[in-house]
Amino acid sequence: MLDWQLFFVTLVDMLRWPGIILLISGSIIGMIFGAIPGLSGTTAIVVLIPMTYGMEPSTAMLWLGAAYGAATYGGAIPSILINTPGEAPNAATTIDGFPMSQKGKAGIALGAAATASTLGGVIGLLVTLLLIPLLTKFLMSFSYQEFFMMAFLGLCIIAVLGEGTLIKGLAAGGLGIMLSFIGFDPINSVLRYTFRIEYLWDGIPVVPALFGLLAIGEIMDLIIQEKTIASPQATRSEQGQVWMGVMETFRNIPLVLRSSALGTFIGAIPGVGGTVAGFFAYMQAKKTCKNSETFGQGDVRGVIAPEAANDAKEGGALLPTLAFGIPGSAAMAVFLGALTLHGLDVGQDIFITHLDVVYMLIMAMLGCHMVAAVIGLLVADKVAILTRIRPTLFGPIIFVICLIGSFALRNSMGDAFMTILFGLLGYEMKKFGFSRIALILGLLLGGMAERSFRQVLMSESGIAGFFTRPISLVLFLTILILFISPYVQGYRKRRRKGI
Amino acid sequence: MKTEEKVLTFFLLVIVCLMVVLSFDFRPGARLVPLIIGFCTTILMVSLSIMAISPRFASWYQKLEDKSSKPLITTTEEMSESDRKVDQTRIKKKEISVVGWLLFLTAATYILGFLIAIPLFLFLFLKLWAREGWVLSVCMSGAVLGVVFFIFAYLLHIPLHPGIILG
Secondary structure, X not given: OOOHHHHHHHHHHHHOOOHHHHHHHHHHHHHHHHHOOOOOHHHHHHHHHHHHXXXXXXXXXXXXXXXXXXXXXXXXXXXXXXXXXXXXXXXXHHHHHHHHHHOOOHHHHHHXXXXXXXXXXXXXXXXXXXXXXXXXXXXXXXXXXXXHHHHHHHHHHHHHHOOOOHHHHHHXXXXXXXXXXXXXXXXXXXXXXXXXXXXXXXXXXXXXHHHHHHXXXXXXXXXXXXXXXXXXXXXXXXXXXXXXXXXXXXXXXXXXXXXXXXXXXXXXXXXXXXXXXHHHHHHXXXXXXXXXXXXXXXXXXXXXXXXXXXXXHHXXXXXXXXXXXXXXXXXXXXXXXXXXXXXXXXXXXXXXXXXXXXXXXXXXXXXXXXXXXXXXXXHHHHXXXXXXXXXXXXXXXHHHHHHHHXXXXXXXXXXXXXXXXHHHHHHHHHHOOOOHHHHHHHHHHHHHHXXXXXXXXXXXXXXXXXXXOHHHHHHHHHHHHHHHHHHHHHHHHHHHHXX | OOHHHHHHHHHHHHHHHHHHHHHOOOOHHHHHHHHHHHHHHHHHHHHHHHHHHOHHHHHHHHHHHOOXXXXXOOOXXXXXXXXXXXXXXXXXXXXXXXXXXXXXXXXXXXXXXXXHHHHHHHHHHHHHHOOOOHHHHHHHHHHHHHHHHHHHHHHOOOOOOOOOOOO
């Protein structure tokens, strides 16, 4: 059952000073980061993490959760106004959002996006909140075999669905796992791959690696490409239209519910991510709605469906992240880093020992949707101005924040050097289609996978346990299907073409 | 496959191979998983390296998977060969320059410390690379230094690295 007393105590904590200020400021920061293409909710968390070092874990999660939750709606603004998704998950929104802007209906699209995002986010998180008590019982049936398979599955899904080809995704994941072996061996405490460098004894620190791979790699790309963020054709919305968009969303409530359910389900699968959720929701909207021939030409339902799914998936993604320590997306991987940084171990224990932090995170993500909707509806057209900032102006500031943020983790210049090193690697990986997310997951999950695997070997059932335990077997079969499916699809496509 | 991509692939292959070789020195328990993962990753890296050398193998694999890699830096098809070369040379120069700036920031931080390196880097970057005006460069450098000092040194009491000269 839901712990109502703790739930309301956490709610009051969020709504009183300084919680309310952190909620509002986090939501605004998240929206700004989401609205700037190239930056994202993930970057927002990365930048904010160093500022949470002195905070209580639940306060830190409130700020980070609000920033992350609000970013997805922020990302919809440039998708609609300038045909550029602020974040990858907003890509599906551009299909109908930009044509609406071209038709002079940008206000309707922005209003619909704000409302659909809020409703989707609330539905996704409510489902998560209600599933937590059930999940705690379900988790008790998990043993080393299941944890190993979950770690392996998370990695495989990312490799299969991530950037670039399957082989590159798997290679990046493998490299990430290999890097996670640096330092002390988890069972025998043998030093591995340290080259007598004392700094490496504790292994590669995850947060500096994340700073480098995601933030520095991304900003380097923006600066080098000199992408002019705003196009001269950017349309400005009119405030009156925004409310028409709100009403359109309420007229399409069944579509919002369907898209939110789909988004929550996809979000709960580790590693699939919001981009897939957005496109799946768009596809189902096109297939199930009447008069679907207007899709792609500026139909408001083509904005409502992906936006509801994008935000609903955040609730779903929290499930594997908190319950299994398997991040559902890059942002969740950063969240994992933040939780670890504040001394919290995810998995079964967090639902017993730190339930307040879990509730705070969920409520922050709920609250931020309300804040983002209000702000979004009022200033949506003005936020788009931020997309005109040149990357050469904000880029060096992000470099500096990443460097000082890494240093401040442990007051170690080694961490700062590590950030730069991973930044260069991240840029090259992005450039040549190697999945950075797979490498990060390898780095995060490698330790868990090795520890579970060796504990399985020491257990009575041994390797046979992977195939005799039902959940483990199901996970194993899922992994097999994931590996084989791209090749089968390729074979079928070739057969159809007669090659 | 571009030369730069080949270099990256071979570099990653060498790192993984080196880790596999080093694994043999560990105690049996400690080397088991690194060897399993290391061998699998080596096979993947070797396959990528073969693709780097043999375009036939690469196209065969892409047909097999039916999903092509999407390199970030692509030139539009409408570009002429000479335009494409100019564009690639321009990007290459910028890449080297940005890497240089990053290394400068790291070295300056290590030698001079955060409180000198941050405004110095920001001012020089904005003035020389971004070609911003004096006022904006000075104001932004000062503002960022102020925010960094206020948050990290004043609020969070984090002892910022003073640099090897002043430290």
